[in-house]
Amino acid sequence: MLKSEKIAFIGSGVMAQAMIAGLVNQNLIDPQQIIASDLRPERGEELRARYGVRHTSNNVEATQKANIIVLSVKPQAMDEVLADIKGNFSPEALVLSIAAGVTLSRMKKGLEHDNIVRVMPNTPARVGEGMSVWIAADSVSQRQREQAQTILGSLGEEIFVDHEYYLDMATALSGTGPAYIFLFIEALIDAGVHMGFSRRVAQELVLQTMEGSVKFARKHQRHPVELRNMVTSPGGTTADALYQLEKGGFRTIISKAVFAAYQKSKFLGGEEA
Numbered sequence: 001m002l003k004s005e006k007i008a009f010i011g012s013g014v015m016a017q018a019m020i021a022g023l024v025n026q027n028l029i030d031p032q033q034i035i036a037s038d039l040r041p042e043r044g045e046e047l048r049a050r051y052g053v054r055h056t057s058n059n060v061e062a063t064q065k066a067n068i069i070v071l072s073v074k075p076q077a078m079d080e081v082l083a084d085i086k087g088n089f090s091p092e093a094l095v096l097s098i099a100a101g102v103t104l105s106r107m108k109k110g111l112e113h114d115n116i117v118r119v120m121p122n123t124p125a126r127v128g129e130g131m132s133v134w135i136a137a138d139s140v141s142q143r144q145r146e147q148a149q150t151i152l153g154s155l156g157e158e159i160f161v162d163h164e165y166y167l168d169m170a171t172a173l174s175g176t177g178p179a180y181i182f183l184f185i186e187a188l189i190d191a192g193v194h195m196g197f198s199r200r201v202a203q204e205l206v207l208q209t210m211e212g213s214v215k216f217a218r219k220h221q222r223h224p225v226e227l228r229n230m231v232t233s234p235g236g237t238t239a240d241a242l243y244q245l246e247k248g249g250f251r252t253i254i255s256k257a258v259f260a261a262y263q264k265s266k267f268l269g270g271e272e273a
Contacts, residue, residue: 001028001146001147001150002023002028002029002068002147002150002151003028003029003030005029005033005067005068005147006033006034006035006065006066006067006068007023007029007033007034007035007066007067007068007069007070008034008035008036008037008062008063008066008068008069008070008089009034009035009036009037009062009070009072010037010059010062010063010069010070010071010072010073010081010085011037011038011071011072011073011074011077011081012036012037012038012043012044012047012055012072013072013073014126015072015098015121015125015126016036016070016072017047017126018121018125018126018130018155019070019072019125019151019154019155020034020036020047020051020053021051021126022125022128022151022154022155023151023154024051024052024053026154028150028151028154031051031052031053032052032053032054034051034053034054035053035054035055035056035061035062035066036053036054036055036056036062037055037056037057037058037059037061037062038055038057039057040057041055041057043055044056044057059081059084059085060084060085060088063085063088063089063093064088064089066089066090066093067090067092067093067094068093068094068095068096068147068151069085069089069093069094069095069096070096070097070098070151071095071096071097071098071099071107072098072099073099074099075099075100075101075102075268078097078099078102078106078107078110079110082107082110082111083110085111086110086111086112086113087112089113091113092115093113093115094115094116094117094140094144094147094148095107095111095113095115095116095117096116096117096118096119096148096151097116097117097118097119098119098120098121100120100171100175100265100268101168101171101264101265101266101267101268102118102268103118103164104116104118104135104137104164108137114137114139115137115139115140115141115144116136116137116140117134117135117136117137117140117144117145117148118134118135118164118167119132119133119134119148119152120132120133120134120167120170120171120174120175121152121155121175122174122175122177122178123178124156124178125155125156128154128155128156129156130155130156130157131156131157131158131159131174131177132152132155132156132157132158132159133158133159133161133166133167133170133174134148134152134158134159134160134161134167135160135161135162135163135164135166135167136148136160145160167265168262168265168266169262171261171262171265172258172259172260172261172262172265173258175261175265176258176261180254180257180258181210185206185207185210188202188206189202189203189206190202192205192206228242
């Protein structure tokens with residue numbers, strides 16, 4: 001699907017590196033068919049040494065011969081990047097953006113180009129366990145959709161949605177989600193240390209419990225209430241712990257946090273929150 005394509009990465013941060021690593025390590029494309037653009041030459045050299053890709057500090061140079069262009073820049077820098085590369089790549093090229101909140105219409109207008117895919121990946125993509133939610137403009141061909149799916153599949157799991165508002169929801173739930181998980185992990189470790197475990201032991205207990213619980217949930221495919229009830233004995237320790245979480249508004253504060261991220265994603269896209 002990608003063997004004959006040339007891919008340009010505009011912006012070479014951690015998510016771009018995760019995508020490059022997935023493509024190269026899974027032998028989906030020859031590294032020399034990838035070019036990464038970054039203002040810092042040392043960053044480009046680092047990627048060349050590690051993955052064998054080409055690099056440049058000139059966005060236009062990167063895009064001119066590319067069939068697929070990945071926009072992996074901060075949302076705040078997107079308008080400048082769009083203006084920089086507009087008209088400097090093939091009219092048939094696929095543009096794939098991972099910038100949070102930047103809408104298809106904004107990119108179409110900025111590039112005067114229609115073949116655009118918008119993606120919301122997340123941090124676990126860096127270890128091949130990502131969750132990417134994506135949408136394609138109507139003009140994107142079936143082959144280009146399959147190419148986008150292949151690229152995102154190299155990062156982990158992917159889900160295609162049929163309306164762009166789901167991207168803002170995904171930003172708040174799966175895109176920002178790892179931060180919620182990491183905070184919960186941190187809180188559990190601190191609780192373990194408070195009880196008397198060493199931090200090393202507490203961390204191992206929490207991480208394995210978290211990982212095992214997710215695998216258990218995937219295997220059994222039951223509603224979370226059923227899974228929770230399997231652990232909760234009447235009058236037992238778990239019941240007391242859950243009572244305190246509910247009393248403290250655990251569900252409510254999680255919901256408020258996710259909705260705050262959702263509103264911010266809409267704001268970044270220029271919509272009313």
